[in-house]
Amino acid sequence: MTGYKIGVAGFSHETITFWPGLTTLKDFEMNAYHGEKVIEKAKGTNSCIGGFIEVCEREKVELLPVCVASGGATETVADEVYAFYVGEMRRGFDEMKGEIDGVLLSLHGAMATESRQDPETDAVREVREVVGYDIPLMVTFDLHANKDGAILKEATAVFGYQSSPHVDMRNTGIRAANAMMRTLRGEIKPTTALKKPGIVVPSVFSATTVSPAKDIIDRVHWWEGKPGVVDVSALFGFAWSDVSPLGMGMVAVTDDDPKLAQEIVADLCELAWSKRRELTGRSDAVLHGVKEGVRLAIEKTRKAEKPIVILDHADRSNDTTYVLRELMSQDAQKTAFPMLYDPEAAKKIVEAGVGEIVDLEVGATTGWRDGGKVRVKGEVLWSGHGKYMGTGPMSVNREVDLGPTGILQVGGVWLQVISRQSSLLDEDPIKQFGYTPEDFDIIVSKSKTHFRAVYEVIGEEIIIIDAPGQCPADLGVLQYRNVKEGVYPITLND
Numbered sequence: 001m002t003g004y005k006i007g008v009a010g011f012s013h014e015t016i017t018f019w020p021g022l023t024t025l026k027d028f029e030m031n032a033y034h035g036e037k038v039i040e041k042a043k044g045t046n047s048c049i050g051g052f053i054e055v056c057e058r059e060k061v062e063l064l065p066v067c068v069a070s071g072g073a074t075e076t077v078a079d080e081v082y083a084f085y086v087g088e089m090r091r092g093f094d095e096m097k098g099e100i101d102g103v104l105l106s107l108h109g110a111m112a113t114e115s116r117q118d119p120e121t122d123a124v125r126e127v128r129e130v131v132g133y134d135i136p137l138m139v140t141f142d143l144h145a146n147k148d149g150a151i152l153k154e155a156t157a158v159f160g161y162q163s164s165p166h167v168d169m170r171n172t173g174i175r176a177a178n179a180m181m182r183t184l185r186g187e188i189k190p191t192t193a194l195k196k197p198g199i200v201v202p203s204v205f206s207a208t209t210v211s212p213a214k215d216i217i218d219r220v221h222w223w224e225g226k227p228g229v230v231d232v233s234a235l236f237g238f239a240w241s242d243v244s245p246l247g248m249g250m251v252a253v254t255d256d257d258p259k260l261a262q263e264i265v266a267d268l269c270e271l272a273w274s275k276r277r278e279l280t281g282r283s284d285a286v287l288h289g290v291k292e293g294v295r296l297a298i299e300k301t302r303k304a305e306k307p308i309v310i311l312d313h314a315d316r317s318n319d320t321t322y323v324l325r326e327l328m329s330q331d332a333q334k335t336a337f338p339m340l341y342d343p344e345a346a347k348k349i350v351e352a353g354v355g356e357i358v359d360l361e362v363g364a365t366t367g368w369r370d371g372g373k374v375r376v377k378g379e380v381l382w383s384g385h386g387k388y389m390g391t392g393p394m395s396v397n398r399e400v401d402l403g404p405t406g407i408l409q410v411g412g413v414w415l416q417v418i419s420r421q422s423s424l425l426d427e428d429p430i431k432q433f434g435y436t437p438e439d440f441d442i443i444v445s446k447s448k449t450h451f452r453a454v455y456e457v458i459g460e461e462i463i464i465i466d467a468p469g470q471c472p473a474d475l476g477v478l479q480y481r482n483v484k485e486g487v488y489p490i491t492l493n494d
C-alpha cells in the first residue's frame with residue numbers, strides 16, 4: 001500500500017449556445033452519481049474515471065469520489081447546475097482536505113452556462129480554493145474542448161482525448177492517473193503549455209481516422225515519443241459554443257522543461273494553421289446537400305457490397321427530419337434510420353404494439369432548425385423499453401437506456417423511435433433489436449465521428465450530408481458575439 005489518497009470528480013457538457021432554452025439540473029441528474037456510486041458505475045467502462053480507477057487499483061491507491069454528472073450535448077447550462085455540482089465538489093474536497101494527496105477531474109471542456117463562458121476553469125479554480133495549490137490536480141478533457149491558457153494556472157496538467165471516435169476515454173484517464181502517480185513519487189515535475197492556432201473546426205472534420213485531423217494526431221504521437229515529453233493533446237474545440245476560448249488548443253506536458261512544451265504547441269499550431277481550409281471544410285466537396293446526398297447514396301447501393309452510411313452530421317437533437325423526408329420522397333429501400341428522438345411518438349408506437357399499423361407525426365421536437373414533423377405510416381416491428389448493456393468500443397459495459405422505443409417499417413425505411421437522447425455509436429441500436437447492419441443497403445447516422453469506429457469497417461462508404469440542422473458545417477449562418485479577433489473562419493477569413 002502506497003498510502004496515497006486521491007479525490008475524484010466529473011462534470012461534463014458540450015454546450016450549443018445558439019440552441020434556445022436551458023439544460024437543467026434535472027437533465028444532469030438523469031446521468032449523475034454521487035459518492036461511492038461513482039466508482040461502482042464507472043469501473044470497467046470506457047471513461048476517464050474508468051481509467052482513473054484502473055490505475056489506482058493497480059497502484060493500490062485509494063480513490064475518494066465526490067460526484068460525476070453529465071448533461072450530454074444540448075442547450076446552455078443553467079447557472080443552478082454549476083452551483084449544484086461545483087458546490088458538491090467544494091464540500092466533498094473540503095472534507096478530504098489534508099487527507100488527499102492529489103485530485104483527478106474528468107471534465108468535458110466545452111460547457112457554457114448562463115453566466116460563464118469557461119465554467120470548467122472556474123470549477124477547477126473553486127476546487128483549488130478548497131484544496132490549495134500544493135497538491136497535484138490533473139484534468140482530462142474531451143477532444144472537443146474549447147480551452148485557453150487560463151486552465152494551466154489552475155491545473156497541474158491537462159490531458160485530452162486523442163481520438164474521435166472517442167474510443168480512448170479510458171486511456172485518457174489512464175494517462176492522467178499515470179502522470180499523477182509519477183508526480184506524487186517525484187519522478188516527474190510537470191511543466192505545461194497551451195497555444196491556440198485560432199481555428200474553429202466543425203466536429204465533422206475532427207474525425208481522427210481521416211486527414212487532416214489524422215495528421216495532427218500522428219504529430220501528437222510523434223512528439224510523445226520524444227525524450228522529456230510526458231503527454232501531448234490536440235483539443236479540436238467545439239464550434240457551436242459562442243464563447244471567448246472558442247476553437248482548437250494544443251497542449252503539451254513535459255518533465256521540467258517549459259521551453260520544450262512551448263516548442264511542441266507552436267509546432268502543432270503551425271501544422272493546424274497550414275491545414276485550416278481542410279479543417280473547416282473549405283477546400284473540397286466532401287459535403288453534400290440533402291437531395292443530392294440521398295440520391296447519391298441510393299445510386300451507390302446498386303454496386304455496393306456493404307451498406308452505404310449517410311452521415312447527417314448537423315443534427316444535435318437526434319430528431320431533425322431533413323434526411324428522413326428526403327429518403328421517403330426518393331423511395332429509398334432497405335434503409336435503416338436508427339435512433340430518431342421523439343418521446344411522444346415512441347409512446348404512441350409502444351401503446352399500439354407489434355403488428356399494428358400506426359399513422360403519426362415524428363421527429364422535430366426542439367422547434368429550432370429541426371426540419372419540422374414528418375408524417376409516417378407503417379407497421380410496428382418492435383415495441384417496448386429499449387434498454388441494454390453496451391457492447392461497442394465506446395459504450396462497452398455501460399447501460400444504454402433509450403426509454404420506450406418503437407421500430408416502424410415505413411415504406412423502405414426501418415425507423416427506430418426512441419425516448420431518451422442517444423446516437424448511433426456502434427451496432428447495438430440495430431443488433432440489440434434483432435436486426436443486423438447487413439440487413440440494410442443504407443444506414444443513417446447522426447453521430448458525428450463516433451460511429452466511424454465501427455461503421456468505417458462494416459460500411460462501404462460514408463456520405464456526409466450537410467443538412468440545415470442545429471450544427472451545420474457552414475458556421476457563417478450563426479451569429480457569434482463572443483469570439484476574439486483573428487479566429488478562422490469566424491472573425492478572420494481568406
Ligand SMILES: [Zn+2]
Nearest residue numbers: 142143144166
Ligand atoms: Zn467530443
